[in-house]
Amino acid sequence: MALLDPTNWRSLRGGAAEAVEPATGEVLAGFTLAATADVERATVAAAGAQRAWARAPYAERAAVLRRAGDLIREHEPEIGEWIIREGGSIRGKADFETRTAAEECYEAAALAHRPLGQVLPSAAPRLSYTTRVPAGVVGVISPFNAPLVLAVRSVAPALALGNAVVLKPDPRTAVCGGHALAAVLAEAGLPEGLLHVLPGGADVGRALVEDPRVRVVSFTGSTAAGRGVGELAARHLKRTHLELGGNSAFLVLEDADLDAAMSTAAWASFFHQGQVCMTAGRHLVHASLYDEYVERLAAKADSLAVGDPYREQVHLGPVIDRGQLERIDALVRSSAAAGVRIAAGGRHRDLFYRPTVLADAGAGYGADSVGESAAYGQEVFGPVAPVRAFHTLDEAVALAGDSDYGLALGIVTRDTARALDLADRIPTGLLHINDQTVNDEPIAPFGGLADSGTGSRFGGDANLDAFTETRWTTVRATPAAYPF
Structure with a gap:
């Protein structure tokens, strides 16, 4: 049975678009783009669904991500064909993407049961400790070049750690970089409302960064576009992870x-x-x-x-x-x-x-x-x-x-x-x-310096810092006494 049906996006309001094969110019499918109004609808629904998801047992979140990894492997021929035809990838590169995307899901599942914090010493008679709590709604903006991997590497860990996600894939690879992941996670049992896929242009990206319900933005793309995302996010006091260009x-x-x-x-x-x-x-x-x-x-x-x-x-x-x-x-x-x-x-x-x-x-x-x-x-x-x-x-x-x-x-x-x-x-x-520069593994921290990014990292334990907040908590047996 086919997993992918891009016509599922008909509810979006941004107008008709086409998935085009760059090798031939052939139209592979039609779908609907997102409009800026779709961003608010998505973030409202995501914020509502996220609270219950964050309280769900970690084993439940982990099971969804493990099942998603299995489904990517099961549907590898179909997803890989979309990566080849929509993204212009050779077959070996498509195989790499599907294999890595499955591993990203498995690695994310493991994040769900990592230690949540640490006990701290305190000069006062109290218990002092930190805990990691979900950021809330995470906005992900992903590019065309490795569309599945560069989406899932943020989406999967963010979900595993109790967040909801709004994903804006590049419209040129909207099926293999957006709809494929949504279809896999839906079949894996992800509760409704936790992942919204909004293929659209720069206006949709701006609306996503500006939306008050989005607390963390994960952007992968060009340095010029990333600079704009970073500036906009800073005006709204949002944490932003920028993985940008290189030379x-x-x-x-x-x-x-x-x-x-x-x-x-x-x-x-x-x-x-x-x-x-x-x-x-x-x-x-x-x-x-x-x-x-x-x-x-x-x-x-x-x-x-x-x-x-x-x-x-x-x-x-x-x-x-x-x-x-x-x-x-x-x-x-x-x-x-x-x-x-x-x-x-x-x-x-x-x-x-x-x-x-x-x-x-x-x-x-x-x-x-x-x-x-x-x-x-x-x-x-x-x-x-x-x-x-x-x-x-x-x-x-x-x-x-x-x-x-x-x-x-x-x-x-x-x-x-x-x-x-x-x-x-x-x-x-x-x-x-004694190796070349194009290397990536789900368990390894990935990111660049200067115009290549903000020094943020994806992969392995780095995802804990990327998609959670650290809360300091103290507990006393009786109320504290102060000089007045």
């Missing part, structure tokens, strides 16, 4: 094994067409290996198949839409005009952009430069690997740290102790030695 460095030291490193390097920049916040946006390679590295990475890029991931066996699918394609191509063309050499790729057919390697990527880059190498200095969010040489470790540190972002760092070397010492000099939220 992560991938360092290749002079002792690296290039035979082993090529797969890692290509995956770092070309996985899911480079539409990942952790993508390696700057390959920094020791000068002694630089020419060979560029040649081999370009050959690897040229060998990769690009096409329709639903109907063909390919390595890369389409980028999400025409606007994204034009931005990627403009950054590559601008870089070439600034002196960068296109060693591979740099061309496209429809929404299929070839994996691209840019040599001498630092050309023209710098604060005083007129012709900035745009693809090196900015987050491209496309299958583009800019490569630049360094001569000393101090230069590598300076280049890796010369970014407004601070999300992930990859280092390839035979000397792991040296890599750890080097990483201590480069501020990032995530570090991977």
